[in-house]
Amino acid sequence: MEFLVGTGLAAAAGLNAWMPLFILGLVDRFVPGFELPAAWAWLSSDVALWITGILLIVEIIADKVPAVDSINDVLQTAVRPVSGGIVFGAGSSAESLQLDDPSALFANHAWVPIAIGIVIALAVHFVKAAVRPVANVATAGLAAPLVSTAEDVSSFGLAVTAIFVPVIALLLLVGLIVVVVWLLRRRGRIRQERRQPAV
Template structure:
């Protein structure tokens, strides 16, 4: 059976929480639940490092604005992790070239990372921290559930991951539009308030410079 569905799902999950993906695959392989996991992901040092980094992300991901900083740092890390995991899975299975698997895993991870980061930026506009905690827990549980499901039902899990990715992209686009409208209306209200103040004058914008010299 082709490893492509598993690569796609692992890429999607890596864009959300790469350390959880490495940890889960490593544990599943080490415990004998699946033969699809290469030995390099089952090494003790890899599992320990993934577990420590997962705990760090579990904390940072639930703190407003810290989560966005963490996401910025992982803009490169998550796609690379998705590509590496995809290539390793393909190398273990042999049904897909490792380069192609790496491209699929990395690009999918990049897209899901942008969905995660964009959603978090929108959520951070809310003053209360509970939405961050709830969203982070949902992401952690979702990644764990989908990756576990993918080990036993890779095609069905890939379909779910694709649907979640498309839905996430649509939500991010919608939220971006709403945020732009909010800031535009806020700017207009500030300008109207300024104009109503005594002695206020409309702001005059300088005409664009056409580059010509006047003598």
């Protein structure tokens, strides 16, 4: 179950870096019976909630503007994987880095969940970053707000269900993968049709 929680949260981070961080912090702060491991409790501190909340709003707005969304995706190439590593580690109850003894991170394999989260978030981010410019060009930028809103809703849904109902998060993730594969195949067919000479 911890793997499902971490996977759902990391995938959500691949769509929106700040959404799962902010939600984890809020849930830890306000939901009775839910408590992050001590190493990750900083996510629910006042400072962390204010920072992730403000950055969440900035990303939501920037992602709705054509051209700005592509610049945002380039900037987020480093941020989303880091967020994915953090939320996967927190969601799967991994221990965090000990700055006074970095070798302990590798000795007890605490880095493994963080690395898995980084890979998952990076994969989702690359798909998002590849699909978005195509949608912008195909619709002259009109699709940016709609696609971005769908991504935000998906990120929110994945994060919340990963925390409360991990099995549903897995189903949502599978559904998201199916939609992306369908869109990529459709794009390939459209390109192929354009290459064929008209008869």
